[in-house]
Amino acid sequence: MSALDPRLAGRTVTVRVPATTANLGPGFDTLGLALALYDELTVSVRDEPGAFVDVNGVGAGEVPTDESNLVVRSIAHTFAAYGQELPGLHLVARNVIPHGRGLGSSGAAIVSGIMAAKGLLEGIVEIDSLGLLARATELEGHPDNVAPALFGGLTIAWVTPEGPQFKKLIVHRGVSPLVLVPQETMSTALARSLQPESVPHADAIFNVSRSTLLIAALIQSPELLLAATEDKLHQSYRASAMPETDRLIGELRAAGFPAVVSGAGPSILVLCSDPGQRLEAVDLVASRSATPWQSLVLAVDFKGATVVLHPDEVE
Template identity: 90%
Template sequence: MTDTSSSSVSPAGRTVTVRVPGTTANLGPGFDTLGLALALYDELTVSVRDEPGAFVEVHGVGEGEVPTDETNLVVRSIAHTFAAYGQELPGLHLVAKNAIPHGRGLGSSGAAIVSGVMAAKGLLEGIVEIDPLGLLARATELEGHPDNVAPALFGGLTIAWTTPDGPQFKKLIVHRGVSPLVLVPQETMSTALARSLQPESVPHADAIFNVSRSTLLIAALIQSPELLLAATEDKLHQSYRASAMPETDRLIQELRAAGFPAVVSGAGPSILVLCSDPGQRLAAAELVGSRAATPWQALVLAVDFKGATVVLHPDEVK
């Protein structure tokens, strides 16, 4: 059970190390519901220090770009979690080693939020116990929807939904034949912009279409990868956002015409290809390499089955 006691105990002298996978959401038809964890990781070390405030070092992706003070998203996530359990935030020193691309539809903001929530869990170990639904609730409060933070927290394929009691999730194990390929362009895409292009209502037939494809997609991912091309069809969101990322849309159409189960990764502009065998990934990457008008990076990734981890080093005093 989650302890929401307001008594505050200092985690002085503690250091934790957190590892969080990148994610890809929607997976075509599963808009705001389905997410998949990928073996691409941000790593974070957080130490409690005597001085108040937060000091952040960023290495890798985002270095020299993201805030290095209390406005940093990871710091805000730690602070949010401490406050939710009635704990006083100590001074913090953070060292972030980031590999997840920013603004490309691979869950970088969700990973930052989960990093902070998991760091808070580790720093509060033995003081406040935070259960899985508590972690998901805190992360969703910051992210706004659970489809990215659920797989980042728990790994694998996740189905996420909300109830009056808060967000819920179900984790599923992906068939070993599923071989993700992510194609990452140089340009970025704002999630807020992508969502602004979404209509408030869609045709009834399109809603039925996506219900059928999203249920088929779960079967394809956990049992029948040969169905992935049909299962990744979508009429709810990708076509509405196509004008904001024309090359992404063009390449997805070309990939699908060639038989590859290609979709927009999250809000884009990256492309996710849910291949049914490793060899198919190479062929898909070659197609994009030969037809793209701009440079694209091909990331051959495994599915992450573990999710976010946190290790407490109680004897290290920083």
């Protein structure tokens, strides 16, 4: 580990990271989509050691505000990966992405920290796209949420002996995402624990065909989204942990809406083929659920995470 680089003194960066939805039905642990709902973060280097976090919005009073905070740990991980000593830090987080609902909040926190580190280290260490993805995957465990958070759009992520890789695709302008968010949360670890070690050969083939079709539907043919979002690999196994989500997805799909579990759930993602279809889906859920669901009518984010090193801080 090198000594603290004097160029870090007084630096401040601002980071913006989108929410994400992973799996998209059949694309388990592979496909992810960035959504136009953003957490924002400002990080300033302090003269005193240690890290202090001010959390505003979602997670305020709940998430740690010291060095154990996931964003701080992600900054520290990135500094360590490139042999840099971590300075004292002051973080101000403005969070809107719901926690524990399948919208990539932990991935967004990890990406926020890594992008903050990239900005703070500008001119000291250069971190390319694959470096960002590698650091994020080391912390998250799999790249399907962090890839779209980093790069925006629709991402295909896979892992090689050389590390995680990604391909970003531009989504057809007719694709209109709707996310329905319940009051209850869902643990990603619990959702994963319900997944079997193996699945029937026929189910694997089914999902290969649907995930391939899904890419075509998202980038070229939105009218195919209902067929393309069918899944036999993970959603049915997790249904017992979120029965209301499972029931409403069944009702939405029976009515012709391409509804799937968003990430690990329990939120529902509806990949509508036109904006008007979203309002119909919202009405259906409102009329058939006894519990309240928040409706997030969102655009696809095409830019991904951004970081700005304040111009007056650059030497």
